[in-house]
Amino acid sequence: MVMSVEQTVEMAQRPTETKLPKPAIELRGRLLDRAPFLVACLMLALIVGIYGSLQSGVFSLDELNLDTAAAMTLMLAATGQTIVLLRGGIDLSIGGMIGLGTVIAATRFTDDASTTALWALIILALGFSIGALNGLLISLLRLQPFLVTLATWSILNGVAMIILPTDGGSIPSWWVGFASAQLLGLTSPVWMLLALLLLWWWFRATRVGIAIQATGSNEKSAFLSGVSIARVNLVTYGLSGLFAAGAALFLVTQTGAGSPTIGKDYILPSVAAAVIGGVSLFGGRGHLAGTLIGAFVLTLIGNLVFVLHVSSYWQPVASGVILLLSVLASSVAEKAARNRVQ
Amino acid sequence: MSGELFESACMDLVTVNGLSKRYGGIVALSEATFSARAGEVHALLGENGAGKSTFIQILSGAVRHDGGSILVDGQDYRPANPDAAQARGIAAVFQELSLIPDLSVEQNIWFRHEPRTWLGTVNRTEMRRKTLALLEKYSFPALRPDQELRRLTLAERQIVEIAKGLAKDPRILILDEATSALPAREAEWLLKLTRQLASEGRLVIFISHRMAEVRAIADRLTIFRNGSTVAAHEANAVSDNEIVTQMIGRHLDRLYPERVSTATDRIALGVKGFSSGSRLSGVDFALREGEVLGVGGLQGHGQRELFQALFGATRASGSIELWGKPVSIGNPRQALTGKDGIALVPEDRRGQGLLLTKSVRENLTLSVIKRFTENGLLSRQKEAALVKEMVDFLRIKAGTPEQLAGTLSGGNQQKVIFGKMLLTQARVLLLYDPTRGVDVGTKGEIFQLMRDLAARGYAILFHSSDMPELVHVADRVLVVRNGRIAATLEGDHISEEEILRAAMLETRAA
Numbered sequence: 001m002v003m004s005v006e007q008t009v010e011m012a013q014r015p016t017e018t019k020l021p022k023p024a025i026e027l028r029g030r031l032l033d034r035a036p037f038l039v040a041c042l043m044l045a046l047i048v049g050i051y052g053s054l055q056s057g058v059f060s061l062d063e064l065n066l067d068t069a070a071a072m073t074l075m076l077a078a079t080g081q082t083i084v085l086l087r088g089g090i091d092l093s094i095g096g097m098i099g100l101g102t103v104i105a106a107t108r109f110t111d112d113a114s115t116t117a118l119w120a121l122i123i124l125a126l127g128f129s130i131g132a133l134n135g136l137l138i139s140l141l142r143l144q145p146f147l148v149t150l151a152t153w154s155i156l157n158g159v160a161m162i163i164l165p166t167d168g169g170s171i172p173s174w175w176v177g178f179a180s181a182q183l184l185g186l187t188s189p190v191w192m193l194l195a196l197l198l199l200w201w202w203f204r205a206t207r208v209g210i211a212i213q214a215t216g217s218n219e220k221s222a223f224l225s226g227v228s229i230a231r232v233n234l235v236t237y238g239l240s241g242l243f244a245a246g247a248a249l250f251l252v253t254q255t256g257a258g259s260p261t262i263g264k265d266y267i268l269p270s271v272a273a274a275v276i277g278g279v280s281l282f283g284g285r286g287h288l289a290g291t292l293i294g295a296f297v298l299t300l301i302g303n304l305v306f307v308l309h310v311s312s313y314w315q316p317v318a319s320g321v322i323l324l325l326s327v328l329a330s331s332v333a334e335k336a337a338r339n340r341v342q
Numbered sequence: 343m344s345g346e347l348f349e350s351a352c353m354d355l356v357t358v359n360g361l362s363k364r365y366g367g368i369v370a371l372s373e374a375t376f377s378a379r380a381g382e383v384h385a386l387l388g389e390n391g392a393g394k395s396t397f398i399q400i401l402s403g404a405v406r407h408d409g410g411s412i413l414v415d416g417q418d419y420r421p422a423n424p425d426a427a428q429a430r431g432i433a434a435v436f437q438e439l440s441l442i443p444d445l446s447v448e449q450n451i452w453f454r455h456e457p458r459t460w461l462g463t464v465n466r467t468e469m470r471r472k473t474l475a476l477l478e479k480y481s482f483p484a485l486r487p488d489q490e491l492r493r494l495t496l497a498e499r500q501i502v503e504i505a506k507g508l509a510k511d512p513r514i515l516i517l518d519e520a521t522s523a524l525p526a527r528e529a530e531w532l533l534k535l536t537r538q539l540a541s542e543g544r545l546v547i548f549i550s551h552r553m554a555e556v557r558a559i560a561d562r563l564t565i566f567r568n569g570s571t572v573a574a575h576e577a578n579a580v581s582d583n584e585i586v587t588q589m590i591g592r593h594l595d596r597l598y599p600e601r602v603s604t605a606t607d608r609i610a611l612g613v614k615g616f617s618s619g620s621r622l623s624g625v626d627f628a629l630r631e632g633e634v635l636g637v638g639g640l641q642g643h644g645q646r647e648l649f650q651a652l653f654g655a656t657r658a659s660g661s662i663e664l665w666g667k668p669v670s671i672g673n674p675r676q677a678l679t680g681k682d683g684i685a686l687v688p689e690d691r692r693g694q695g696l697l698l699t700k701s702v703r704e705n706l707t708l709s710v711i712k713r714f715t716e717n718g719l720l721s722r723q724k725e726a727a728l729v730k731e732m733v734d735f736l737r738i739k740a741g742t743p744e745q746l747a748g749t750l751s752g753g754n755q756q757k758v759i760f761g762k763m764l765l766t767q768a769r770v771l772l773l774y775d776p777t778r779g780v781d782v783g784t785k786g787e788i789f790q791l792m793r794d795l796a797a798r799g800y801a802i803l804f805h806s807s808d809m810p811e812l813v814h815v816a817d818r819v820l821v822v823r824n825g826r827i828a829a830t831l832e833g834d835h836i837s838e839e840e841i842l843r844a845a846m847l848e849t850r851a852a
Contacts, residue, residue, distance in 0.1 A: 033490075202461065202462075202463060205461075205463035205464050206462050206463055206464075207454065207456060207458070207462075207464075210445070210449065210453070210456070210464070211454065213442075213444065213445070214442040214444075214445060214453060216444075217442045217443050217444035217445065218441070218442050218443055220440075221439065221440045221441055221442050222442065223404075223424070224402075224404055224424055224434075224436060224440035225424065225440050225442075225453050225454055225506075226403075226423060226424040226425035226428060226454055227454065228423070228425075284442075284443065284444040285444055
């Protein structure tokens with residue numbers, strides 16, 4: 001049977017039938033997408049498992065309270081870092097901001113609650129402003145975020161040392177007590193953790209959150225869609241600075257003093273926590289839940305090294321190995337996902 | 343509303359006078375003029391590099407003009423950014439696409455205009471409803487609103503980009519080569535849609551290199567050349583020949599070179615039982631020395647997979663013989679190895695073929711750097727000589743070999759990729775849609791080049807999404823359907839009708 005051209009052409013013009021991919025394949029794709037996050041969960045489960053078999057009382061509310069408190073400074077810093085990574089950038093200056101924050105707190109906080117609260121707000125505002133300045137410099141000078149934030153880190157570090165050359169100062173006891181305050185059996189850090197997740201869930205669904213992710217995913221497309229890249233940078237780095245300041249305010253509840261150089265201990269771990277949790281260094285992909293799990297992993301490695309009674313220098317070794325493993329996991333998953341798509 | 347629309351349809355919606363734009367020393371637009379009415383489809387024609395892209399970038403707010411004036415509704419128009427353009431009712435469907443890979447289809451469509459809840463978060467139910475309504479209203483081809491964009495093919499992304507443009511309910515919609523990435527059926531749909539939009543009282547500025555499309559839908563057309571307007575016509579008052587002559591500034595005798603078969607009996611590439619994934623199953627064919635072998639069929643039936651698998655970019659099973667010797671190709675490096683290897687001109691030249699931020703020279707010599715090394719050191723003279731030879735041979739229009747590839751026009755970028763491929767000394771060439779988004783003049787040059795290479799003993803496997811190209815350039819045409827070769831057409835049997843028939847046969851049976 002021969003068809004006329006008209007018939008043939010008409011065939012060609014028929015609307016495409018709905019071709020939905022098979023659910024099984026879709027599920028596999030979704031799992032592959034979340035592979036780095038799932039690997040992080042697995043690691044955490046493994047570490048908690050080993051830890052729990054060596055130490056009694058690990059599976060308790062007390063342990064949760066303790067570990068969350070130990071991880072919270074890193075979690076706060078890593079939350080800011082996650083936003084920046086999502087944008088496709090990096091923020092090294094949080095090291096300087098954390099140090100500066102603790103130093104201001106240790107020299108200005110008093111027993112007078114209102115004065116202290118005012119200074120806490122000032123520190124937060126300073127964090128946002130300095131972060132926003134980072135964003136502004138990156139947009140205006142068209143410089144690499146790595147270089148700009150490296151420079152501001154150094155500057156902030158210097159300022160912190162001018163204010164307080166050595167560790168010291170004092171933090172009022174009522175502020176210190178905040179970290180152990182309890183509600184319904186959970187201490188404040190656990191509540192903060194929940195609040196962070198809630199805040200993230202909200203933030204990621206707002207237009208600003210989507211614009212930040214989109215800019216990290218493809219800056220040119222975002223610009224063509226009408227996103228102001230300068231504004232995105234301002235908000236992204238501003239938030240990172242704000243969370244770094246928050247990390248400083250929490251940190252002083254544990255140290256009870258200011259320390260101008262303490263911030264450097266959080267720069268790379270904040271990136272590592274995010275990467276372990278599946279946040280892409282190239283922007284556009286990742287969730288805070290992963291970062292928080294990554295922060296737990298890094299914190300609990302310390303506990304594990306302690307109960308294994310080996311030299312504490314094994315902790316950075318273990319952290320490094322875990323970081324490599326998760327990067328490997330995500331690259332394998334990425335490859336598998338790419339092959340699927342062709 | 344209708345009275346107002348009717349009135350505005352009679353006066354010009356957009357009037358452009360003396361529009362100029364420079365990038366450094368390069369003049370992209372000089373004294374361009376343009377005017378278009380509401381309710382019409384206005385085609386914008388010109389070779390690549392004629393200034394069309396710059397013009398629409400200015401209209402859509404992506405770049406700002408240096409001189410001249412634009413009036414929209416009789417009021418001055420100088421958008422500071424794409425947002426400002428949208429606020430005035432102007433939306434563009436970009437050829438390079440403005441989509442975000444990590445967002446879903448619907449998030450992309452409504453990006454920055456998402457419906458919100460009282461919490462300021464995206465109202466997903468409302469967004470889904472609006473998406474389905476939009477897709478339904480303009481009878482879009484099937485799309486899954488929740489699918490992530492990076493999982494879509496180029497054609498599907500193009501369709502999402504169109505939906506995104508329409509989501510803004512623009513008064514002026516700019517379609518920049520929107521049909522070039524679409525298969526025949528979807529391209530046809532877009533043409534109908536374009537007419538529908540015009541009949542709704544919108545102005546559609548339509549850019550395409552396919553004359554038949556322009557003919558089918560344009561009311562009026564404006565022709566650009568070298569950054570200036572050379573003519574504006576009522577579409578039915580001008581012939582194809584006149585248009586082409588005005589576009590290229592000289593008379594083009596013919597687009598397609600004479601087809602003189604230079605094929606020998608020697609088989610350059612013999613493929614048997616070739617399968618890859620679910621898209622390619624048991625393909626057999628033989629490509630001969632000196633032959634241009636076309637690959638046609640409806641889009642999405644395995645053409646892309648065939649090319650990628652032959653090049654070693656995706657995994658495949660089956661046997662391949664290259665110049666009579668069995669080979670296994672695991673990755674592009676193996677395919678390229680040796681003097682008589684395989685080289686590919688990929689579909690997405692900006693993404694896969696070309697490093698936009700590198701110079702013409704670097705792009706040409708990147709994959710053949712070994713050829714200029716002596717005792718481990720790079721010989722600059724050798725390199726320069728070969729680069730010059732290639733630039734001259736292909737007539738690449740670049741200021742110097744150091745000009746960045748990203749600043750060249752589309753046709754010249756494609757020539758650089760050809761040069762890169764030729765320098766590998768491969769003699770089996772896989773050309774996947776090499777004329778996509780390339781202007782008429784350069785198209786002719788590319789076809790001539792293909793015939794010249796065939797005459798020199800190269801073997802060329804050639805796919806084009808524009809069917810007349812296959813019909814006029816290929817010695818034989820393989821028609822692919824559902825991952826198999828459905829027919830091999832030769833001689834007088836090569837026609838659009840026969841290709842379509844072979845491509846559709848099974849669909850009819852089903």
